Amino acid sequence: xxxxxxANKLGxxxxxxxxxxxxxxxxSGWPEPHLFRFEKPATGIEAGxxxxxxxxxxxxxxxxxxxxxxxxxxxxQFSGTVAVEEKMxxxxxxxxSIDGEVYALTRGGFICPFSTEVARDLIDPHLFExxxxxxxxxxxxxxxxxxxxxxxxxxxxxxxxxxDVSTKNCSQLKGVYATHRIAKEYGIxxxxxxxxxxxxxxxxxxxxxIRQLGKKGREGVIIKDVENKVSPLKYTSSQSNCxxxxxxxxxxxxxxxxxxxxxxxxxGFQAAEWDESPEEMKERALRLGESILLPLTATIRGKMRNxxxxxxxxxxxxxxxxxxxxxxxxxxxxxKAVFDMPEADGDGYIVRILKLVMxxxxxxxxxxxxxxx
Amino acid sequence: xxxxxxANKLGxxxxxxxxxxxxxxxxSGWPEPHLFRFEKPATGIEAGxxxxxxxxxxxxxxxxxxxxxxxxxxxxQFSGTVAVEEKMxxxxxxxxSIDGEVYALTRGGFICPFSTEVARDLIDPHLFExxxxxxxxxxxxxxxxxxxxxxxxxxxxxxxxxxDVSTKNCSQLKGVYATHRIAKEYGIxxxxxxxxxxxxxxxxxxxxxIRQLGKKGREGVIIKDVENKVSPLKYTSSQSNCxxxxxxxxxxxxxxxxxxxxxxxxxGFQAAEWDESPEEMKERALRLGESILLPLTATIRGKMRNxxxxxxxxxxxxxxxxxxxxxxxxxxxxxKAVFDMPEADGDGYIVRILKLVMxxxxxxxxxxxxxxx
Numbered sequence: 252x253x254x255x256x257x258a259n260k261l262g263x264x265x266x267x268x269x270x271x272x273x274x275x276x277x278x279s280g281w282p283e284p285h286l287f288r289f290e291k292p293a294t295g296i297e298a299g300x301x302x303x304x305x306x307x308x309x310x311x312x313x314x315x316x317x318x319x320x321x322x323x324x325x326x327x328q329f330s331g332t333v334a335v336e337e338k339m340x341x342x343x344x345x346x347x348s349i350d351g352e353v354y355a356l357t358r359g360g361f362i363c364p365f366s367t368e369v370a371r372d373l374i375d376p377h378l379f380e381x382x383x384x385x386x387x388x389x390x391x392x393x394x395x396x397x398x399x400x401x402x403x404x405x406x407x408x409x410x411x412x413x414x415d416v417s418t419k420n421c422s423q424l425k426g427v428y429a430t431h432r433i434a435k436e437y438g439i440x441x442x443x444x445x446x447x448x449x450x451x452x453x454x455x456x457x458x459x460x461i462r463q464l465g466k467k468g469r470e471g472v473i474i475k476d477v478e479n480k481v482s483p484l485k486y487t488s489s490q491s492n493c494x495x496x497x498x499x500x501x502x503x504x505x506x507x508x509x510x511x512x513x514x515x516x517x518x519g520f521q522a523a524e525w526d527e528s529p530e531e532m533k534e535r536a537l538r539l540g541e542s543i544l545l546p547l548t549a550t551i552r553g554k555m556r557n558x559x560x561x562x563x564x565x566x567x568x569x570x571x572x573x574x575x576x577x578x579x580x581x582x583x584x585x586x587k588a589v590f591d592m593p594e595a596d597g598d599g600y601i602v603r604i605l606k607l608v609m610x611x612x613x614x615x616x617x618x619x620x621x622x623x624x
Numbered sequence: 625x626x627x628x629x630x631a632n633k634l635g636x637x638x639x640x641x642x643x644x645x646x647x648x649x650x651x652s653g654w655p656e657p658h659l660f661r662f663e664k665p666a667t668g669i670e671a672g673x674x675x676x677x678x679x680x681x682x683x684x685x686x687x688x689x690x691x692x693x694x695x696x697x698x699x700x701q702f703s704g705t706v707a708v709e710e711k712m713x714x715x716x717x718x719x720x721s722i723d724g725e726v727y728a729l730t731r732g733g734f735i736c737p738f739s740t741e742v743a744r745d746l747i748d749p750h751l752f753e754x755x756x757x758x759x760x761x762x763x764x765x766x767x768x769x770x771x772x773x774x775x776x777x778x779x780x781x782x783x784x785x786x787x788d789v790s791t792k793n794c795s796q797l798k799g800v801y802a803t804h805r806i807a808k809e810y811g812i813x814x815x816x817x818x819x820x821x822x823x824x825x826x827x828x829x830x831x832x833x834i835r836q837l838g839k840k841g842r843e844g845v846i847i848k849d850v851e852n853k854v855s856p857l858k859y860t861s862s863q864s865n866c867x868x869x870x871x872x873x874x875x876x877x878x879x880x881x882x883x884x885x886x887x888x889x890x891x892g893f894q895a896a897e898w899d900e901s902p903e904e905m906k907e908r909a910l911r912l913g914e915s916i917l918l919p920l921t922a923t924i925r926g927k928m929r930n931x932x933x934x935x936x937x938x939x940x941x942x943x944x945x946x947x948x949x950x951x952x953x954x955x956x957x958x959x960k961a962v963f964d965m966p967e968a969d970g971d972g973y974i975v976r977i978l979k980l981v982m983x984x985x986x987x988x989x990x991x992x993x994x995x996x997x
Contacts, residue, residue: 316996327994484996503889508881511888513997516876519920520991523928532917537906540913544905547892555896618893621700623689623857624886 252306260308260420262295276302279361281583282576284349288360297422299360309347309356310422312388312415315473318486319520321461322454325474328484329450332477334427335457337443338485339412340470341392342399346370346411347419348379355391361584364576366391368568373411378437385433388415388424390442397577397588397604400564403468408567414442414473426479447477457486458525465490489535492517493542500546502560504611515539554615562606569599577602625679633681633793635668649675652734654956655949657722661733670795672733682720682729683795685761685788688846691859692893694834695827698847701857702823705850707800708830710816711858712785713843714765715772719743719784720792721752728764734957737949739764741942746784751810758806761788761797763815770950770961770977773937776841781940787815787846799852820850830859831898838863862908865890866915873919875933877984888912927988935979942972950975 258268268276277290289300289311297311318324325333344355344366353374355366369391379385391398393406404410413434416425427444434441448456453474460472465488475483492514499506518539522532550560568574574593581588587607593600618624631641641649650663662673662684670684691697698706717728717739726747728739742764752758764771766779777783786807789798800817807814821829826847833845838861848856865887872879891912895905923933941947947966954961960980966973991997 319991319997320994323992323994324996325994328996500892503885503892508885511885512876512881515884515916516920517997518917519873519876519924522917523921523924527921532921533910533914536913536917537910538913539917540909540911541906543888544891544895544909544912547889548896548900548905551892551896618692619696621691621693621696621698623697623701624692624890 252302252304257302257306257308261300261302263293267293281579282362282364284352284354284362286360286362290359299356299358301356301360303349305350307349308420309345309386310417311360312343312345312358313424313482315483315485317517318474318484319517320524321457321486322524324484324486325450325453325457328481329453329474329476331450331480332447333450333453334447334475334477335445335453335460336414336427336473336475337445337464337469338471338473338487339390339392339414339442340399340401340403340491341390341396341412344370344389344391344411346374346387346389347385348383353379357584359584361580364573364580365397365566365568368570368573369409370411372569374439375437378433378439382433384419386417386419387413387433387439388417389413395564395566395601397564397566397581410440412440412442424479427475427477442473445472461486461488464488468494487517489518489521489538492521493538496539496542497546500543501550502562502608502611503547503550504614505608550611551615551619554612555619560608560612560615562608563603564606565601565603567596567599567601568593571600574600574602625675625677630675630679630681634673634675636666640666654952655735655737657725657727657735659733659735663732672729672731674729674733676722678723680722681793682718682759683790684733685716685718685731686797686855688856688858690890691847691857692890693897694830694859695897697857697859698823698826698830701854702826702847702849704823704853705820706823706826707820707848707850708818708826708833709787709800709846709848710818710837710842711844711846711860712763712765712787712815713772713774713776713864714763714769714785715739717743717762717764717784719747719760719762720758721756726752730957732957734953737946737953738770738939738941741946742782743784745942747812748810751806751812755806757792759790759792760786760806760812761790762786768937768939768974770937770939770954783813785813785815797852800848800850815846818845834859834861837861841867860890862891862894862911865894866911869912869915870919873916874923875935875981875984876920876923877987878981923984924988924992927985928992933981933985933988935981936976937979938974938976940969940972940974941966944973947973947975 255265258265271293275291275293276287279286285304287302289296289298292298297313299311301309343358346355353371354362355370357363390412392412393409394400394402395408416430416433431441445460468490470491471487473483473485496514499510522535571593578590589605591603593602628638631638644666648664648666649660652659652661658677660675662669662671665671670686672684674682716731719728726744727735728743730736763785765785766782767773767775768781789803789806804814818833841863843864844860846856846858869887872883895908944966951963962978964976966975
């Protein structure tokens with residue numbers, strides 16, 4: 252690896268690149284190919300940026316800011332035309348070809364063995380043959396995945412939805428039109444384009460879209476400048492905010508308090524902006540209250556019946572080795588999980604896993620045993 | 625001040641007492657008498673402990689632990705008989721006589737000029753003439769106070785409720801019977817004693833008491849060992865938990881996220897322990913949801929109408945000087961407040977104050993102006 256050249260492409264000096272190692276830049280020696288990853292952001296470089304040993308860089312996918320109040324946020328951010336795409340609820344991966352092999356990279360900059368197998372299965376290999384430097388940014392979505400299993404989409408197992416495209420060694424994203432062109436050309440699923448609107452009349456249209464998505468339990472939208480001149484914004488439905496709360500309150504002591512508060516505050520801003528009637532507010536308050544209280548009591552009652560509180564999920568692999576590798580991947584990411592024996596099914600295997608939420612288990616048990624707070 | 629003797633009474637060495645200064649022990653040179661206060665706890669010494677310049681010590685009032693699950697917590701903590709007293713919702717003060725003058729001391733170890741005036745007015749001076757070393761531990765309660773104004777009690781302005789008694793230079797509390805004896809002897813109001821129960825059958829009785837208190841919007845109970853052998857426990861009503869949330873969500877960015885989460889989790893444990901029906905759960909979920917959503921949207925809508933978000937309160941003083949001193953007291957405690965001109969009323973003055981909640985004002989305004997999160 253030519254460190255001088257890599258540093259130059261990152262926009263920093265060789266000395267700074269070396270100085271960041273062991274603090275911000277971490278080494279990953281497994282699986283092949285070996286790489287350096289930015290565990291945290293550095294000046295101008297997104298967290299999750301990866302430098303492979305061959306010197307190629309895949310930049311981290313930038314965090315998309317959230318509109319808390321839709322109208323004012325759109326007005327402040329956009330002029331001209333915006334494209335509104337569905338924000339799919341799954342997990343973010345970047346897919347790239349390194350030395351002729353396709354890899355799926357996690358948000359944090361690891362190679363994920365499971366996602367890599369899925370990407371190789373779902374993405375037409377001609378894409379990287381024709382475009383060896385392309386990086387696909389997309390969401391892995393569906394009920395059978397170990398990270399964010401959701402059955403709110405008509406997906407049987409897992410699907411890859413492209414939402415942006417970039418190039419190795421370059422942090423610039425290509426934007427809406429280039430993304431949809433590539434998706435069409437290679438038959439890749441794309442996050443649905445729900446409409447294009449002039450910025451000044453987008454708010455009303457998006458509110459209507461959000462209401463419709465919410466009714467179906469879907470997450471929300473990404474609002475993009477069609478000319479890719481400014482960063483996109485995200486905005487989510489009340490049902491999605493509450494669904495996050497419902498999930499996290501089952502494991503109330505294993506999530507940061509910020510996670511809860513930010514979602515609750517979103518509900519306040521949405522209700523205020525939408526100028527809801529007392530009846531609508533009551534409905535929202537009940538939804539919010541239930542999304543907190545029901546999972547909390549379910550967890551406590553479960554523990555009172557001596558059940559172990561766990562997060563269950565399952566996924567499919569073509570080879571047993573992928574399951575083994577994924578187990579090692581989860582372990583090195585710091586997640587404690589118990590893997591069942593893979594079960595043959597069709598041309599592959601179903602793997603069921605239980606993630607342990609030790610803090611919630613321990614705290615709940617202690618309170619049930621009479622520990623004061 | 626004989627530092628050797630003071631350190632000895634605190635149970636630490638002279639060197640340690642001197643070593644703690646400027647880190648844990650802070651100096652207060654205003655108002656008279658001058659004192660050292662423990663801003664944080666030190667080994668075996670409660671935060672809020674005060675050492676006056678004459679060498680006398682008033683120990684900090686110990687934090688009372690909370691029963692999250694009533695039955696198991698009582699079983700673990702108590703045997704024999706427990707006294708159940710109402711937990712009044714106000715602010716905690718200790719009242720003591722130093723060099724012949726009565727002072728009210730805040731939880732943090734400051735002399736509060738307002739509470740001092742109230743204490744001198746409400747507490748029979750014979751008490752400290754007869755018992756110059758006594759320390760009264762109690763709650764200042766009522767609608768007219770600058771800290772925790774509540775109109776859920778039949779109190780016109782402010783009242784002092786005794787809940788424990790101790791002695792200067794001694795960290796031991798005297799317990800239920802001694803407290804009620806002193807209250808009766810000197811005609812001081814006392815936190816209501818709601819019953820005495822055998823520990824093994826207390827849970828059901830306390831649940832019933834909590835339900836009744838909750839209906840009246842009252843806070844909850846303190847459960848004490850009548851023989852004062854183990855520390856008391858507190859337990860609160862759902863209505864009080866939700867009322868705390870309702871208050872704090874008006875100022876959502878000025879309170880720590882812990883404040884919200886702890887109250888929400890209490891609701892989960894109470895619902896689980898009380899084995900509530902789906903209808904009762906729905907009622908609780910709505911109460912919880914409304915206690916979050918309604919104040920949040922009230923704040924946001926207020927800000928959209930260009931209102932300033934403030935905490936209003938008012939209190940009565942006999943002398944203008946007390947109001948001035950209290951203003952200085954609030955300022956040195958780090959609270960930003962705007963004082964109205966005192967308004968003559970009866971034999972004293974009404975003082976109205978507005979506490980500023982800058983963080984909530986700024987954050988809400990920024991979001992309304994379109995700032996993403």
